[in-house]
Amino acid sequence: MSHRTTEAPAGSAPDAARGLSVEQLVVTYPAGPGTAGARSDRTSTSPRTAAPRATPARTTTAVDRVSLEVAPGEVVALLGPSGCGKSSLLRAVAGLEPVAGGRVLWDGDDVAGVPVHQRGFGLMFQDGQLFAHRDVAGNVEYGLRMQRVPRARRQQRVAELLEVVGLPGSGKRSVATMSGGERQRVALARALAPQPALLLLDEPLSALDRALRERLAADLRAALVATGTTALFVTHDHDEAFTVADRVAVMSQGRLLQVDAPARLWAEPADREVAAFLGYQAFVPGDDGSWTAVGPDGLVLADAASARFTGTVVSTAFRRGGAEVVVDADLGEGLLRCTVRGGADAAAGATGLTPGDRVGVDLALGITARLRVTSEAGR
Ligand SMILES: Nc1ncnc2c1ncn2[C@@H]1O[C@H](COP(=O)(O)OP(=O)(O)OP(=O)(O)O)[C@@H](O)[C@H]1O
Numbered sequence: 001m002s003h004r005t006t007e008a009p010a011g012s013a014p015d016a017a018r019g020l021s022v023e024q025l026v027v028t029y030p031a032g033p034g035t036a037g038a039r040s041d042r043t044s045t046s047p048r049t050a051a052p053r054a055t056p057a058r059t060t061t062a063v064d065r066v067s068l069e070v071a072p073g074e075v076v077a078l079l080g081p082s083g084c085g086k087s088s089l090l091r092a093v094a095g096l097e098p099v100a101g102g103r104v105l106w107d108g109d110d111v112a113g114v115p116v117h118q119r120g121f122g123l124m125f126q127d128g129q130l131f132a133h134r135d136v137a138g139n140v141e142y143g144l145r146m147q148r149v150p151r152a153r154r155q156q157r158v159a160e161l162l163e164v165v166g167l168p169g170s171g172k173r174s175v176a177t178m179s180g181g182e183r184q185r186v187a188l189a190r191a192l193a194p195q196p197a198l199l200l201l202d203e204p205l206s207a208l209d210r211a212l213r214e215r216l217a218a219d220l221r222a223a224l225v226a227t228g229t230t231a232l233f234v235t236h237d238h239d240e241a242f243t244v245a246d247r248v249a250v251m252s253q254g255r256l257l258q259v260d261a262p263a264r265l266w267a268e269p270a271d272r273e274v275a276a277f278l279g280y281q282a283f284v285p286g287d288d289g290s291w292t293a294v295g296p297d298g299l300v301l302a303d304a305a306s307a308r309f310t311g312t313v314v315s316t317a318f319r320r321g322g323a324e325v326v327v328d329a330d331l332g333e334g335l336l337r338c339t340v341r342g343g344a345d346a347a348a349g350a351t352g353l354t355p356g357d358r359v360g361v362d363l364a365l366g367i368t369a370r371l372r373v374t375s376e377a378g379r
Contacts, residue, residue, distance in 0.1 A: 017108035026101030122196030128187025137171030307360025
């Protein structure tokens with residue numbers, strides 16, 4: 001796991017503290033109806049509670065001692081299942097949620113006392129929250145108007161940003177007539193216009209359909225890189241995180257499990273929880289106590305007589321340009337339902353298999369990962 005250290009060692013480059021540093025951050029909520037499934041603890045005080053409470057209160061710990069750095073110009077994705085605390089962490093960085101413990105630093109300075117609008121951070125949400133009565137240019141230049149940027153400069157900046165987000169020349173369009181994807185492009189241009197020190201994006205693409213999301217994720221990455229924007233991006237979609245971010249921080253139940261570049265995260269998930277969340281479908285135990293994590297395309301049909309494993313066919317389908325066979329097989333930890341790609345010559349529907357058939361299953365090299373953790377703790 002390549003967590004960056006949050007404290008600059010003595011004598012290190014002056015740049016070491018630049019960008020965002022989140023240190024041991026804790027965010028809690030009073031537990032109440034609707035927090036089922038969250039981690040609840042009985043505590044009588046929190047570090048920022050001035051007066052001790054007379055009776056112990058139940059609290060939900062949404063973010064649990066998370067440390068994370070985002071370097072200038074870097075895009076980091078916070079990735080995790082619903083309710084793991086991603087938005088709470090983002091909102092605490094923005095100043096929209098009180099911090100119950102730990103610190104948020106920008107360029108080395110604690111931002112605790114700095115109000116939301118003075119942090120210099122930009123925000124973009126799932127619903128771009130555009131001004132319906134303004135045209136595209138009116139929306140994009142909004143932050144610049146607030147900063148009293150002269151008109152000519154505003155117009156120039158709006159034109160530049162509409163180019164960056166793939167809507168050149170559309171300044172006069174009414175946002176009311178735009179598609180969801182176009183609206184999010186406008187929202188992105190608006191968020192980028194004032195050149196925020198840090199852009200915080202909370203599931204900005206999740207309201208869009210899958211194909212559009214994939215296209216926009218690539219465009220979002222391009223826009224952030226083109227503008228050199230430092231960004232923290234929340235998503236529950238690993239493909240989206242991998243497309244948009246330089247590094248991906250995987251969260252579960254308020255904790256940070258692993259922070260790594262996408263390729264490294266995929267090749268070396270720190271443990272089974274991370275691997276399972278990334279989409280690895282099975283874990284094959286090795287002789288030395290480690291596991292091989294099997295990716296979504298990590299199993300292939302093979303000759304039952306010579307294959308490493310055997311299984312029973314449950315169903316077959318034609319998906320993603322080839323035959324896909326659902327098989328019940330024991331890969332070393334008991335019977336497991338897994339998806340197996342047809343072999344090289346198993347064209348669509350040509351596997352000739354029917355439910356109940358016995359088949360051989362082998363690992364497909366290159367789409368498996370060796371889990372580094374070799375103890376029970378890695379499970
Ligand atoms: N205002 C609130 N009051 C009480 N509990 C809250 C509040 N906001 C969030 N929580 C709880 O804190 C935990 C983390 O929520 P959070 O919204 O940060 O997760 P998330 O990973 O962003 O989820 P999602 O992807 O569904 O938005 C959840 O258990 C949630 O129920």
